[in-house]
Amino acid sequence: MHLPKPADMFDRTWEWTQLTRFVLDEQPGASLGIVSGRRRQGKTFLLEALCEATGGFYYAATEVLSRAEALRQLGDAMGRHVGSPGTIRFADWDEAIDALLALGNDRPAPVVLDEFPYLVHGTHELPSLIQRALSPRRRERLRSRARILLCGSSISFMGNLLMGNAPLRGRAALEMIVPTFDFRAAREFWGVDDPRLAALVYLIVGGTPAYKSEFLRGVVPASVADFDDWVIEHVLSPASPLFREVRALLAEDPTLRDTGAYHTVLAAVAEGNCTRGSIASRIERKATDISHHLTVLADAGLLTVEPDAFRQNRSAYRITEPLVRFYHSVMRPMYAQLEQVRPGRTERIWKGAQPRFRSAVAGPVFEHMCRTWTHDMAADETLGGMAIRVLSGVVHDPASRNSHEVDLVSFDPDGNLLAIGEAKWGDVVGMAHLERMEKIAAILKARDQEPKVITLFSGTGFMPALEEAAAKSGGRVQLVDLERLYAGE
Incomplete structure (x- = not known):
């Protein structure tokens, strides 16, 4: 059975299909789903729309709930949902979970517990209680077709619900992360x-x-x-919600307790320190001292750890959210001055921040856009095959004893090198850039890793000589400007 996507829902076709398939499943027995994703991505919008379309039950927990207060609020929400003439009160969570299961006794029905980490904060054993309620042979589960959806914005917390020896491991029939738009x-x-x-x-x-x-x-x-x-x-005005958004993002995640330390780590990464050692050196700490911070930020979806394409045991940390990068590169160094609104001051700050914006924000984010294009949007014919992995890397030249950074390195499903590339946001790309990439290609050829294609990306344009050389290359040199990045393959 298929439910049409709501007219006011942009994109999210795949997510809507997965959710409706899960909640409309006619198979007997209650089932469990996990929905997560960073804040502001539209998870609540999706789940509320799902419940509206199916007559399901939606409950959003609030922060710092005690066990008694959570049960009271849940009972109030349940009463409104079923149209109870009186007050519904649950003695404990076992009784509440059975009542939730009973909502699916007559038909498949979504039962959404949003902001689930808040509920667990007040009742640490709640995942174990849900596990027990969903025991395969338990009568209440077997006669119910409730499709329970636990939702939360802490990606690490929600992911850990199903990891290792966690109580709910093996219980979920759906695990979905709602991503940002590309x-x-x-x-x-x-x-x-x-x-x-x-x-x-x-x-x-x-x-x-x-x-x-x-x-x-x-x-x-x-x-x-x-x-x-x-x-x-x-963005830079203290009256705008975006002004304090990055601080709120960290403060709202229950896994990030010492937010000052995490901001310091993110600031170091935003400055271009991408390895564990360079990050630790920048903040004058030992690498072992920041291992936990890096792991937590990665689990929270604010950092990603990418292996080097050519060097084993070397990886780079990158900030995933452009606004976080912008905040730490442009706003945080001048935060006090931006808060003190004066005529013309913000204009001067923004003008003075242009070099940092180009190098620390525009350059890295543009590189990410180009890697996304290479992985998800470029035709197989463009790269000489299907790009399964797209990384960056460092190529060492033993002859000159120099190392060359490569912005984009793509591999096919068998691990064969397809293409190498360079991305420049603010430069008109010319023959010097191609010659550099040709030199790197020659080094790789000597290692039996010759790339089939060289890709050059520019947010500003290409010099005529390079355009002519690319036209004569038979497709070996691919030029990707903003028009092609947004609309072409």
């Missing part, structure tokens, strides 16, 4: 036609839908010429 979907969501303007907006706010729909109430820069004014008024 740069193409973000452009469509923001309604920006100009690819350069779309890229500029993405460099700051990324693909988080709530930043447009809730934080900025749909305010979009009208043109590239209007972009600076938009940043000054809607």
Whole structure:
């Protein structure tokens, strides 16, 4: 059975299909699903729409709930849902869970417990109680077709519900992470036609839908010429919700207890320190002292750890959310000054921050966009095969004893090297860039790792000589500008 996607839901077709397939399953017996994803991605919107479309039950927990208060609020929500003439009160969570299961006695029905980590904060044994209630041969479970969905914004917490020896391991029939929009979907969501303007907006706010729909109430820069004014008024202004958003993101995650330390680590990464050792050196700590912080930030979805394409046992940490990178590169160093609003001050701060914005924000985020294009959007014919892994890496030249950084390295399913590439946001790319990549290709050829294709990306354009060389290369040299990045293969 299929439920049409709500008319006011942008994108999320795959997520909607998975959720409706799960909740409409006619198989007997209650089942469990886990939904997670960083805040502001539209999880609540999805689940509320699902319950509205199916007549399901939705309950969102609130922060710092005691066990008694959580049960009281749940009983009130249950009473409203079933239209009870009196007050529903649960003596304990065992009774409450059985009541939730009973909502599916007559038909398959979603039962959503949103902000689930708040409930566990007040009742640590709640996952074990749900496990017991969903025992395979338990009568209450067998006669129910409730589709219980536990949802939370702490990716690490929600993921750990099903890991190792966790009580709910092996119980979930659905585990779904709601991602941010990629740069193409973000452009469509923001309604920006100009690819350069779309890229500029993405460099700051990324693909988080709530930043447009809730934080900025749909305010979009009208043109590239209007972009600076938009940043000054809607991102760098203390009156804008985006101004304190990054602080809120860390404060709201229950796994991030010492937020000051985590901000310090993120700031070091935003400055370009990508290895564990360089991050530790920047903040004057031992590498072992920050291992926990790096792991927690990665589990929370704020950092990603990417292996080097060519060097074993070497990896790089990257910030996943553009706004977090923008905050630590542009806003945090001048936060006190930005808070003290004075005529013309924010304009001067933004003007002075342009070098940092280009190097620490635009460059790395643009590289990420290019890796996304290579992995998800480029045709197999463009790269000489299907790109399964797209990484960055460092190639050592034994002849000159120099090392060369490569922004994009793509591999096929068998681990064969397909393409190497370079991405430049602010440079007009010319023959010198191609010659550098050809030199790296020659080094790799000597190792029997010759790339089939060289890809050159630019947010500014290409010199005529390079365009001519690419046209004569028979497809070996691929040039990708913003037009192709957003619309081509």
